[in-house]
Amino acid sequence: MTTTRTSSISRRSLRGAALALVTGAGIALSPLPAVADVGGGGTGGTATVTVAPVAAPTHAAQVAVDTALAQQGKPYVWGGTGPGGYDCSGLTWSAYQAAGVEIPRTSRAQSTAGVHVDRANLQPGDLIFFYDPVGHVGMYIGDGLMVHSSTYGQPVAVVPVDSMWGYNTARRVV
Numbered sequence: 734m735t736t737t738r739t740s741s742i743s744r745r746s747l748r749g750a751a752l753a754l755v756t757g758a759g760i761a762l763s764p765l766p767a768v769a770d771v772g773g774g775g776t777g778g779t780a781t782v783t784v785a786p787v788a789a790p791t792h793a794a795q796v797a798v799d800t801a802l803a804q805q806g807k808p809y810v811w812g813g814t815g816p817g818g819y820d821c822s823g824l825t826w827s828a829y830q831a832a833g834v835e836i837p838r839t840s841r842a843q844s845t846a847g848v849h850v851d852r853a854n855l856q857p858g859d860l861i862f863f864y865d866p867v868g869h870v871g872m873y874i875g876d877g878l879m880v881h882s883s884t885y886g887q888p889v890a891v892v893p894v895d896s897m898w899g900y901n902t903a904r905r906v907v
Contacts, residue, residue, distance in 0.1 A: 787857050787875025793907040794858025796832035801825065801872050801880045804889045809882050814838075819882040819889055821870045825860055828872060829906065836860075836906050840870040847906035855894075855903055863899040873903070 785802060789795035801824055810818030815827045822840040829836045836846045843860055844867040850859050855873045863869040871881030874891065881897075882889045894900070 785857055785874045786878065789857035791858070791907050793829075793832040793834050794856070797825075797828040797834065797907075798857050798872065798874055798880075800831040801828040801889075802874065802891070804828075804882075805880070805891065806888045807882075808888055809885050811885070813882075821882050824880070824882045824889060825870050825872050832907070834907055841867045843870055843906075844902060844904060847904040850903040850905045852900065852903060856905070858907060859903050859905050861894060861903045862901045863897055865899070865901055867901055869897070869899075871897070 785795075785798045789798050804815065804819060804824060804827075807815070808818040809820060810823075811820050812823065813819045814823040819827065822838060822843055825840075825843060826836060826838050837843050840862060844862045847860070850856075855861070857873060857875045859873040861871050861873055861879055863871075869881070869883070871879035871892075871894075873879050873894065877893055877895065878891050879894050879897075880889065880891050883892075
């Protein structure tokens with residue numbers, strides 16, 4: 734049997750061309766969460782592994798989103814900036830550090846960074862703030878979802894933005 738191997742560059746080019754063709758035809762693509770068998774030996778134990786449903790508008794924002802999503806399941810740790818655990822602003826700070834973007838460390842200080850974004854115009858990588866005064870931050874990942882580290886006993890997780898009460902504002906830092 735003969736196998737043909739393509740380089741990652743040609744695969745990316747083909748993927749980009751296919752995406753342009755599909756979107757040019759007016760077909761909307763809607764990514765679905767991946768499901769991984771975590772039960773061992775196919776015993777039926779599955780878990781949903783969330784990936785960003787929408788591509789971020791910039792490379793730095795995509796790196797930040799991917800980094801934050803990679804922390805899912807890690808514990809909430811007050812003052813934590815990883816890698817073993819995070820508080821809310823430690824998660825967003827660490828994600829943007831990985832992208833080479835400097836933002837303040839605390840949620841209240843982060844709420845003054847970048848530029849204001851209306852809720853209707855959120856893009857992946859935008860920071861979403863809650864409460865008055867600001868006391869919590871999450872990172873928007875698209876399709877009404879955000880990744881955050883909420884409180885003690887709750888691991889880093891993806892949740893609907895609307896599941897959090899006290900929406901305050903949003904900021905775009907890149």
